[in-house]
Amino acid sequence: MTTMIRALSVTKRFGATIALEGIDLDVARGECLGLAGPHGAGRTTLLRVLAALTPPTAGSVVIDGVDAVRRPLDARSHVAYVGEPLPPGSGLLVREHLACVLGSRPARTAQTVSSTVDEILERARLAGDVPVDALSEGLRQRLALAASLALAPPVLLLDDPLQSLDASARAIFVTWLTEVRDRGTAIILSLTDDEPVTSVCHQVARLEKGRLASRVRASEPAPIESRLTAAEAGDA
């Protein structure tokens, strides 16, 4: 299977603070990795490093064959990242924001974008004629998540994407995420320990204090909570 995300010995320090240390990861095409761990474990930092939004202090990151450390701007065209900071609304309506995000990616025509925007709005249950800046944090996250899923990029990095969603929205996005994964997108999904179940991930890695504490792999995706239990049993 083609490896879409490969991180080797990734270390990140902020001054004297070690946020990540010696992280090795690989995620294949069509595979989903759950990234579990408590707050402050380094999950957001790791996702930002993989998204080429933060440079690692040491180590290498290759995204879809592109060296994300040496060519971060090129690597980003293979990635969609959902997490803080969310892209600014700047007075645009939800529909206009989506059209911009989708239309700016290569190989999309204006006609495709227009129909896709309507489909996204309907599927994500978002109102198109509302200013992005007027949305609640949860709805803004829903918008960013919907845009990234509609893009179906080679690599999708999601930082606590389901946390602020209600149960019905969660079900919609889990189904959508599964479809995108099955179409070949490599996904890393960050989850807090108390995150409710999703059934999207093929493997779950657990971060603790910037280190990869455990990693559990299964041939078929199963509910994450059972993997978290297995991971914790492995830790013990």
Add this chain to the structure above:
Amino acid sequence: MRAIIVRELIVMARTPALPVAIFAYVGLLLAFVLAWPAGVPVSTHSSVYTQLGVLQWGLLAAISPWAVTRASAMEHRDALVALSAATARRPSVHLASKVVAALIALITLEVSGVPVAVLAQQMAASPIALVPRDLLSQFGFAILVAVATVAWAVGVNNPLAAWAGATVTIAAWLGLAWMWTPAATELGLTCAAAGMLGAAGLAGWSDRSLVYLGETTT
């Protein structure tokens, strides 16, 4: 890039800054021509059209940076990095789009003064060819204003400071260029050249300095 330019134009169209700027610019030009149809009495050696030209440059120097600062989407550092990541486009593409949108707004502002310029040209019996020539010079000035204002807006996370910085920069450049060449055509050309050099520098800087988010522990 088209989707990003459209984004910037939509943001500009949502604010009342450009209509307000056009109203102020045309209103003041018209007031000048109506108040002094033969030109300012203390300056009898130049026609009303020539004097109007000087007033146009002065008003544009004062109004243009304000209009662009008020009308543009003000994205600063991390917001611009996040936008660049969401659209998978280089930061320079976003800044270039902002400059293009600002340029379109400024050209609209400058063209709005043409009827008053034609009125002054008729009153002074100057050649009609002067009007398009001087308008082209103002387009050159618009390039400088667009680049300087966008640069300040990206560099300073405060609209008031960005407006003040851009205005001082433009006024200083205009003052220096005026001493070197007071002719409108040459002035427009030097402004356009400076603007294009500035745009190249801004693009290079953004693709080096706006690649990553600010560093915070997460």
